[in-house]
Amino acid sequence: MDYLGYMGGKDYLNLASEVWLSTEIRPTPSDITQELQQAVQALPSRSLTDALVQNFLSVVNYNYNAIYPPTFLEGYTNWWADRAAKRPLSPEYTCLLLRSCALSTQAMPSKLRNTLEFELAEDPTTLPDRFHQAAELLSSNFSPGEKGLIQIQQLFLVVCWFKNAGRFIDSWHAMAKCVREAQEMKLHLDDSMMEMSEYEREMRRRMMTIIFVWDWLMSRWLSRPLLVDPVSCTFRDPTLQLESDPENPGVPSPFTNLTLQSKLIRSVSDSLSRAQRDPSEANVKDLCARVDRWHADLPPAWRRDNPDTTFDVRYPYLKWQRILLHGTVAMVEMVPTKPYLTGSASSQSRATQQYFRSFAVERALTSLREAEKAYELMKDLDPRHFYINFVLFDTLTILCSGMIHDDNKDLPHRSAVLDAIETAMRPLKEISLCSAPGATSYQFVLRLAQCMPLTPEEQVRWPFHHANKAKRSRRERSPQPMSTTKSSVEAEEGSPSTLHSTGSGAGSGSGSGSDQNSPPVQVPSLEDFQEIDFGGIEELWDWNALNIENLDPGSAEEINFTGFGGSTSN
Structure with a gap:
C-alpha cells in the first residue's frame, strides 16, 4: 500500500508495515559516501564534541525533549566506536549528531564558548551554520519514510534551529517537512494495534505530541494554517514511564x-x-x-x-x-x-x-x-x-x-x-x-x-x-x-x-x-x-x-x- 502511495488506515495498519519505497529511488551507500565524509569532517575532536553533546542534553534538549538521552548516548558511543574501527557509520545518526551540535552551539555557556574558540582558533559563532549546512547536505539524500523515527527527530531539530536563529518562516516550512515525515510513519494514528516494542511506541507518541504542540503554537504565532489536521489525529498520549525510577518515586518526567x-x-x-x-x-x-x-x-x-x-x-x-x-x-x-x-x-x-x-x-x-x-x-x-x-x-x-x-x-x-x-x-x-x-x-x-x-x-x-x-x-x-x-x-x-x-x-x-x-x-x-x-x-x-x-x-x-x-x- 505504501508503494502505491496510500496511507494505511486503522483497519490495515500492519498490512504494509515492512514495505519500503522502491529501491531505485533509495540512496545506496555509495550515493552518500561523499556527503557522509563531509559531515564527519565538520565535527570537531572527540573531546569538543563530547562537550557539545553534554551541553545539548543538559540544557537545550529540555526546551523540546525530542531526544531521549540514554538512547542517544548509546548511539553516540557506538558511533565513535565505529569511527575508530573504520566501520561504516550510520548516516541518519551522523545527521542527528550534527543537528544536536548545531543547536548546542546556539546556546553555549561562556566556558564552552571560550574552549571552542581556543581549541579551534576560530570564532565559535560560525559553528551553528557549519553544522547545519553539513547536516542539510547529508539529509537531502534521505527518502521519505526511509530512516524511521530518527529522521523525524532530526527534522524537528531543524525546526528548533531555525526558530532559535530567529528565522521563523523558515522554521514553519521546516515543520511542514517534519509533519509529512511523521505522517508517512503514521505517528498521527493510534498505534495500539501496531506490533512494536513499548519503547518505540512511547517514542512515537512523544514525537507526535511534540509536533502537535509546536505546530499549534507556531500556527498561532505566525497566523498560518495548521499543518497537523486535528480531525485525522488519533494518536494517544505517552505514558511517561521511561524515566520512572523506583528509588526516586514521584519525580516528574521531563516530558x-x-x-x-x-x-x-x-x-x-x-x-x-x-x-x-x-x-x-x-x-x-x-x-x-x-x-x-x-x-x-x-x-x-x-x-x-x-x-x-x-x-x-x-x-x-x-x-x-x-x-x-x-x-x-x-x-x-x-x-x-x-x-x-x-x-x-x-x-x-x-x-x-x-x-x-x-x-x-x-x-x-x-x-x-x-x-x-x-x-x-x-x-x-x-x-x-x-x-x-x-x-x-x-x-x-x-x-x-x-x-x-x-x-x-x-x-x-x-x-x-x-x-x-x-x-x-x-x-x-x-x-x-x-x-x-x-x-x-x-x-x-x-x-x-x-x-x-x-x-x-x-x-x-x-x-x-x-x-x-x-x-x-x-x-x-x-x-x-x-x-x-x-x-x-x-x-x-x-x-x-x-x-x-x-x-x-x-x-x-x-x-x-x-x-x-x-x-x-x-x-x-x-x-x-x-x-x-x-x-x-x-x-x-x-x-x-x-x-x-x-x-x-x-x-x-x-x-x-x-x-x-x-x-x-x-
Missing part, C-alpha cells in the same frame, strides 16, 4: 510539560478560535473556564501558584519548563482580551468592559513575570532565547498601547502596569547588548513607553522621558546613524549613538516631570513599523493588535524611525 500543553490545546482550540473571531463576553468566559479547569488538574509540581518545588534543585529543568508552560498559557488567555485593552473592542456594559481590561492586564503581568524569570535563568547561557525576546516585546507593546488608549486614566492595575513596564525594560535592554533584533525591539518599546500620556504624579516617577531641544540640537549637529553594536546600546537611551540624527529622537532620563519643550506628539505608524528590520521577530507579531494607527496626533510624542533598522545577525 510532562508537553503532555500538559497537548491536553490544554485539545481543550481550548475551538473555544479560542471562537473568542478570536468574536471576543464577546460569553466566548471569552468560556475560554477562561476551560483554562481554569486545566489549571485545576495540574500535578503539584506544575501548578502556577504555590507549586511543589521539591525536585527543582536536583532537576533544574522543572523550573524552566514550568516558566515556559505558564508563560505560554498566559499569552493564550490574553489573545481574545487584547482588543479590550487596546481599544479595538468594547462591551455595552462598562462593568464587563472593565472586567476584560482587568483580565487582559492580569494575564499580561503574568506573562511578563514568567518572561523575566526565564531571562534570569537563561541570561548567562542564552539570553537571546526566542521566547524571552518575543514575550517581552509582545507583552510590553500591548501594555504600552493599553496605556496610550487609557483616556480616562482608569486602566485596571494602572500603577502595577507602569511598574511592570519599567521592570521588564531592564532585561530587554540587556538582551539588546548581545542581539541586533533585541536592540531593535528595545528601541521600539522605548519609544512607545515615551509616548504614553501620564498624570503629573506618574511623570515624576517615570524614567523614560523625551530629549529636550538642546539634546536634539546636538544630535542634529553631529549626525550619527543608529548602530546595533554593544557599545551603542550600552549608552544612555536617546544618546546620539542610539538614535538617528534627523528625527526628533527620544531619550531616557531620571528627572522629574515631563519636558515642557517636547515637540508635538505622534505615535509610530504602520508604515513606520513595516520599514523596521526586527531580525525576524516581526514575523510573529501583529502590528494591528496595537490599534494605534489612527490615534490623535496630539496624544503622544513625535517619533522618527528613520535608520531604526538593524542587522538580522546576532
Whole structure:
C-alpha cells in the first residue's frame, strides 16, 4: 500500500508495515559516501564534541525533549566506536549528531564558548551554520519514510534551529517537512494495534505530541494554517514511564510539560478560535473556564501558584519548563482580551468592559513575570532565547498601547502596569547588548513607553522621558546613524549613538516631570513599523493588535524611525 502511495488506515495498519519505497529511488551507500565524509569532517575532536553533546542534553534538549538521552548516548558511543574501527557509520545518526551540535552551539555557556574558540582558533559563532549546512547536505539524500523515527527527530531539530536563529518562516516550512515525515510513519494514528516494542511506541507518541504542540503554537504565532489536521489525529498520549525510577518515586518526567500543553490545546482550540473571531463576553468566559479547569488538574509540581518545588534543585529543568508552560498559557488567555485593552473592542456594559481590561492586564503581568524569570535563568547561557525576546516585546507593546488608549486614566492595575513596564525594560535592554533584533525591539518599546500620556504624579516617577531641544540640537549637529553594536546600546537611551540624527529622537532620563519643550506628539505608524528590520521577530507579531494607527496626533510624542533598522545577525 505504501508503494502505491496510500496511507494505511486503522483497519490495515500492519498490512504494509515492512514495505519500503522502491529501491531505485533509495540512496545506496555509495550515493552518500561523499556527503557522509563531509559531515564527519565538520565535527570537531572527540573531546569538543563530547562537550557539545553534554551541553545539548543538559540544557537545550529540555526546551523540546525530542531526544531521549540514554538512547542517544548509546548511539553516540557506538558511533565513535565505529569511527575508530573504520566501520561504516550510520548516516541518519551522523545527521542527528550534527543537528544536536548545531543547536548546542546556539546556546553555549561562556566556558564552552571560550574552549571552542581556543581549541579551534576560530570564532565559535560560525559553528551553528557549519553544522547545519553539513547536516542539510547529508539529509537531502534521505527518502521519505526511509530512516524511521530518527529522521523525524532530526527534522524537528531543524525546526528548533531555525526558530532559535530567529528565522521563523523558515522554521514553519521546516515543520511542514517534519509533519509529512511523521505522517508517512503514521505517528498521527493510534498505534495500539501496531506490533512494536513499548519503547518505540512511547517514542512515537512523544514525537507526535511534540509536533502537535509546536505546530499549534507556531500556527498561532505566525497566523498560518495548521499543518497537523486535528480531525485525522488519533494518536494517544505517552505514558511517561521511561524515566520512572523506583528509588526516586514521584519525580516528574521531563516530558510532562508537553503532555500538559497537548491536553490544554485539545481543550481550548475551538473555544479560542471562537473568542478570536468574536471576543464577546460569553466566548471569552468560556475560554477562561476551560483554562481554569486545566489549571485545576495540574500535578503539584506544575501548578502556577504555590507549586511543589521539591525536585527543582536536583532537576533544574522543572523550573524552566514550568516558566515556559505558564508563560505560554498566559499569552493564550490574553489573545481574545487584547482588543479590550487596546481599544479595538468594547462591551455595552462598562462593568464587563472593565472586567476584560482587568483580565487582559492580569494575564499580561503574568506573562511578563514568567518572561523575566526565564531571562534570569537563561541570561548567562542564552539570553537571546526566542521566547524571552518575543514575550517581552509582545507583552510590553500591548501594555504600552493599553496605556496610550487609557483616556480616562482608569486602566485596571494602572500603577502595577507602569511598574511592570519599567521592570521588564531592564532585561530587554540587556538582551539588546548581545542581539541586533533585541536592540531593535528595545528601541521600539522605548519609544512607545515615551509616548504614553501620564498624570503629573506618574511623570515624576517615570524614567523614560523625551530629549529636550538642546539634546536634539546636538544630535542634529553631529549626525550619527543608529548602530546595533554593544557599545551603542550600552549608552544612555536617546544618546546620539542610539538614535538617528534627523528625527526628533527620544531619550531616557531620571528627572522629574515631563519636558515642557517636547515637540508635538505622534505615535509610530504602520508604515513606520513595516520599514523596521526586527531580525525576524516581526514575523510573529501583529502590528494591528496595537490599534494605534489612527490615534490623535496630539496624544503622544513625535517619533522618527528613520535608520531604526538593524542587522538580522546576532
